[in-house]
Amino acid sequence: MCGFIGELRNNGIDAIESTEWYRALEAIHHRGPDATGLYKDENIQLGFKRLSIIDLENGHQPFSLQNRYHLIFNGEIYNYIELRQDLITQGYTFETDSDTEVLLNLYISKGKECVKELRGMFSFAVWDKKEKTLFAARDPFGIKPFYYHESPERLFFASELKSIDAYKSQGNISAEALQHYLTYQYVPEPLCLQKDIKKLLPGHFLNKKPDEALEIGCFYKKTFHPVKSALGDNTVKIKRALEDSVEKHMRSDVPVGAFLSSGIDSTAIVALAKKFNPDLKTFTVGFEHKGFSEIEIAKDTADKLNVENINKIITPYEFIEELPNIIRHMDDPVADPAAVPLYFVAKEASKHVKVVLSGEGADELFGGYNIYREPLALSWFNLMPYGFKSFIHNKALRLPSGLKGKNYFLRGTTPLSERYIGNANLLSEAEKKELLNGYEFTSPFTKITAEFYKEAESLDDTLKMQYIDLHTWLPGDILVKADRMTMAHSIELRVPFLDKEVFQIARELPTNHKISRGTTKYVLREAVKEFIPESVLHRKKLGFPVPIRHWLREELYDWARSVIRHSPTDYLFKKEYVLTLLDEHASGKEDHSRKIWAVICFMIWHSVYIEKEPYGNHLNKTADL
Incomplete structure (x- = not known):
């Protein structure tokens, strides 16, 4: 439901909105094609695109009360009916049937503590004109997005990165984010591929006043606490x-x-x-x-x-x-x-x-996930003395690639924190050194998960894996x-x-x-x-299976090779290494499909966001589809 953009200026907002402002708002038109809303005062400007779901006639945004509070909100508050009734008993009155009005009144009633009562998916920002305070928050699981970019002049925030890109094009790629992307197959939060753009973490809020430091805090911590039960x-x-x-x-x-x-x-x-x-x-x-x-x-x-x-x-x-x-x-x-x-x-x-x-x-x-059963299969390795486990690990490393049992012994003799980082684990550190022209030794994949493993230290291995995936x-x-x-x-x-x-x-x-x-x-x-x-x-989970492995050997081989060759990303990648992976995959020697796919997706992203080629179609046109 919906999308928004906002800009809080330290030195005041210009009297006339820039073309870039409207371009940033239209960049997320797809999030809310039903209506457009704007608010502006001397410190802030807010833009909104509405997808009408609840109270179709009312609930337009930015939603304002008392000529003081102004809200932009993406999501749904599923307990809004119950919250509304509680607020009515406190003396609040309502002019709409929308969850938007409930959310803003709840904020007026409880301030930033309001987020603790919300049951739903949300990303929102409230501007208090009198106190000159911006408060924003994102739901506990991160269902709805919140991006922001801070500079000495402004804080710009939006539902999607493309709005920030349209308003103030960055163009500088974060080497750390790219390195993590090649392992995880996504960019771990709060990082973005473009430098200086960040994501507000799930269950977090931010506060900002003009000319004051940005405050970020956590209001909801997701933890596992198993209890003996029937x-x-x-x-x-x-x-x-x-x-x-x-x-x-x-x-x-x-x-x-x-x-x-x-x-x-x-x-x-x-x-x-x-x-x-x-x-x-x-x-x-x-x-x-x-x-x-x-x-x-x-x-x-x-x-x-x-x-x-x-x-x-x-x-x-x-x-x-x-x-x-x-x-x-x-x-x-x-x-x-x-x-x-x-x-x-x-x-x-x-x-x-x-x-x-x-x-x-x-x-x-x-x-x-089936991988959550792995600790049971590997439990006997825990009985081994450290020295013997290290001996087995070194022996397994020398076994031929693809030999049955090699991976089992390697995983069993590798600490969980070094082998499990989530459902995807694409390129190893050694492979990224081969691929990247600018590998950063200070950004190994464990940099993302180390703090989570520390927080989950008291849990068993399966719960640790769940904890990593949850975050x-x-x-x-x-x-x-x-x-x-x-x-x-x-x-x-x-x-x-x-x-x-x-x-x-x-x-x-x-x-x-x-x-x-x-x-x-x-x-x-x-x-x-x-x-x-x-x-x-008891059917085995498939989960939108995609025949990428087969297509890259057959129908899409020529297309993939053409994309790799024509992408102007030589300054980032050693392309011969990628082409070697593709040829080994096509010959059936190894299954490199997920690694190749990650590189191709990045190259198309590069064409759209860095080269500014509309939709990256110039790469598609180089290959015979």
Whole structure:
């Protein structure tokens, strides 16, 4: 829902808005095509693009009260009805039915403490004209984005990086951010690829007055605190919390649909949503390549749940045709191939609804990734003396590449903090030294996760892995592509699993309730088994599979080679190394697909944001598609 920009000047705002200001606002038109709003005084100017979801006639922004407080807000407050009633009992009156007015009144009532009462996804800023104070905050999970750029003259902030880029083009690439991107496949927060632009971290706020230092603080800390409990009790709690969360996430004055894949997460959301909307529409995409389509499974699930399913097959040529636009919408590149089907399923959904529900977050909260079972498989290595473990590690290093068992012994003899950094781990430090012209020895991948491992020191290894993903992979990859790919088509994505009340239960679950009986998310499966089809309950997770590995060997090989050769990024990369990876991949010698894809995504990003080539299409035109 919506997008905003804002500028707080230390020396006052010019009387006439600049062309760059309007260009920055129009850069996020896709986030809110229904209405445009502006506010300006001697210190600040605020711009807003609205996607009307609740109280369609009212709730326009910037929203102002008492000729003093001015709010721009992106997101939804799902408990706004309950908060509104509490405020009425305190004597507050309301002129609209919007959650926007509730949020601003809550701020007037409680100041910055208001964020602790919010249940929802949000990124907002309030300007107090009398006190000349800007207060901004981002939701605990980072569902909604908040970028900012500070200089001696101003603080500029926006829902998307492209607005800052349009207003004051930076053009300087952060070597540290690029180095981390090549490992993580996204740029870890608060970094951005462009220097001096940052992201406000999830669960954080900022305060700023003209000519005073920027203050940033944390209002919500996500932690795991397992409590000994009965499995049956937890399944009941989870079921009740999910039902309540979905019911509140269905609050809307426009049609709500849902994405449907082959797994239990989206299926559970759809099954619960149908209780509140029997005419629910669901959406699925897939590929022609065998083993890379969830359409037939999703159609079968939809039939069993008695909901409509709308689906689409994506060709490799459509995939490449839209890729520059996808990367432009992403702000910083996210080399997760699943972003592309998400873009297409959102495009299909936008023809029918303005809001969609999705299952993001279930894996991080309930232990859904297969890698979370690894500590059990490697537990016997913990019995080894350090010296013997080191001996085994060195022996394993000398084994031929690809030999069965080599990776197992290497992982078992490597500390968790050095081997697990999240779901993606693309290029090693040695490989980045080979690839980059300017490798920074002061920025190893562990620089991002070291503090999180310190915070999770008392947890078991599986919970440590969840903790890492909750603070890195989830906001950096999963939620970035979820927000950008849906907002690209002006629809709002809602994620009922990422709800404070659901998380409160998930954070106290013991590990053996999640990783149990040879499966993942065991307690979640038990909680939803009464209302989802048996065929889905224990199905292996696919999660928008994309045949990148096959395409880079076949249909897209020439295209990939052409992009690499023609991209003017020689000052960053040793291209012969990338071309060698591509040829080794094409020959079947190694699977380098994810590494190659990360470099290609960056090159297209470079063409859009650094070379300023519209949509990067000049790279596509160099290859025969």
